[in-house]
Amino acid sequence: MSPEGARNVPRSPGELFYAFMKLGLQGFGGVLPVARHTLVDSYRWLSMDEFTDIVSRCQALPGPNIVNVSICIGARHFGARGALAACGGILAVPFVMVLMLGVLYSGYAQLPAVAAALRGVSAVAAGLIIATALRMAGSKRLRSWRAAFGIAAFAAVSVLRLPLALVLAVAVPLSIAAAWFGRKAAP
Amino acid sequence: MIERLGILAADFAMLSLLSVGGAVSVLPEMHRSLVDVHGWMSSREFSDLFALAQAAPGPNVLVVSLFGWQAAGMAGAVVTTLAMILPSSLLTYYADRLLWRRAGAAGWREIIDNGLAPITVGLVLASGVLLAGANISNIPAMACTAAAALIAWRTRVHPLWLIAAGALAGIAGIV
Numbered sequence A: 001m002s003p004e005g006a007r008n009v010p011r012s013p014g015e016l017f018y019a020f021m022k023l024g025l026q027g028f029g030g031v032l033p034v035a036r037h038t039l040v041d042s043y044r045w046l047s048m049d050e051f052t053d054i055v056s057r058c059q060a061l062p063g064p065n066i067v068n069v070s071i072c073i074g075a076r077h078f079g080a081r082g083a084l085a086a087c088g089g090i091l092a093v094p095f096v097m098v099l100m101l102g103v104l105y106s107g108y109a110q111l112p113a114v115a116a117a118l119r120g121v122s123a124v125a126a127g128l129i130i131a132t133a134l135r136m137a138g139s140k141r142l143r144s145w146r147a148a149f150g151i152a153a154f155a156a157v158s159v160l161r162l163p164l165a166l167v168l169a170v171a172v173p174l175s176i177a178a179a180w181f182g183r184k185a186a187p
Numbered sequence B: 001m002i003e004r005l006g007i008l009a010a011d012f013a014m015l016s017l018l019s020v021g022g023a024v025s026v027l028p029e030m031h032r033s034l035v036d037v038h039g040w041m042s043s044r045e046f047s048d049l050f051a052l053a054q055a056a057p058g059p060n061v062l063v064v065s066l067f068g069w070q071a072a073g074m075a076g077a078v079v080t081t082l083a084m085i086l087p088s089s090l091l092t093y094y095a096d097r098l099l100w101r102r103a104g105a106a107g108w109r110e111i112i113d114n115g116l117a118p119i120t121v122g123l124v125l126a127s128g129v130l131l132a133g134a135n136i137s138n139i140p141a142m143a144c145t146a147a148a149a150l151i152a153w154r155t156r157v158h159p160l161w162l163i164a165a166g167a168l169a170g171i172a173g174i175v
Helices: A015-025 A032-040 A048-059 A065-108 A112-137 A147-157 A162-187 B001-018 B021-036 B045-053 B060-100 B106-134 B138-152 B159-171
Strands: none
Touching: A015 A032, A015 A065, A032 A048, A032 A065, A048 A065, A048 B060, A048 B106, A065 B001, A065 B045, A065 B060, A112 B021, A112 B045, A112 B138, A112 B159, A147 B021, A147 B106, A162 B001, A162 B021, A162 B106, B001 B021, B001 B060, B021 B045, B021 B060, B021 B106, B045 B060, B045 B159, B060 B106, B106 B138, B138 B159
């Protein structure tokens, strides 16, 4: 955690672009921890508290979290230009790399060895997502009867195969209302 | 092709605004649209492309670029990526400027976070189960999924090691 006086600011949208490009390329299966390290510890553009605050703002909104974080941090310094620079920085190079993988996939997915390797990787990838859910389930926000909304959302999507828009239209207002009443009961 | 790009744009723009907790939350809905409704790829291809995206650096959301690529080539990749990123980004930009910085907003954010957190976990778990389900008849692959889940949940092993191990297990003919 950097002391208030030791803080820096990005000098230009270009520097924002570069910083977010660097941290985007270091993130495998979750860019957020790398973002914290780069922005708080290396560049010192934010204190740990500010970073946590921005992440929590972004979590209350839809969309990929790290992209939202880049929008907020970019906008803070250079308005819309900054938001575009930071968001572009985090996406541009990985986008090209992912497309190159797509091209390779189209060309070589039929090869037995490639198909076999992908079968193994996809089994692991499924496990990584399940692990993400299990880790998130350990959050203090879920230590409440309101965890039932998570079980209901899971069942609605996974077992009943209901459309997501319908599930969210019902579950989100109910869950937020429950969180609101829960807050009132314990001031 | 133009019609297909239009459907992709509309579908992913809607998913962008529904993606509480990020792109992984809406994977089952992408699967429903791309595989079940439109038949633009098989379940196997859907899982393969997700696996590829996991093996690449960068935000997870870029899996939508691969889905767009598979459905409609380069134009498809650009369309799905922009459609998935733009709506939620604009919402974030304006919410951050107009709402979240106000005094008292922190209390509401806390309530919304608390309300969304359980739903996000449920949706992410549903995505994991969907991806694992692609291998439902392959017991070694299911064991591989379970082992990866357990290791990634309980230890700090870098996910790239697990992905590499999965690739090796595949090539060795274990899964």
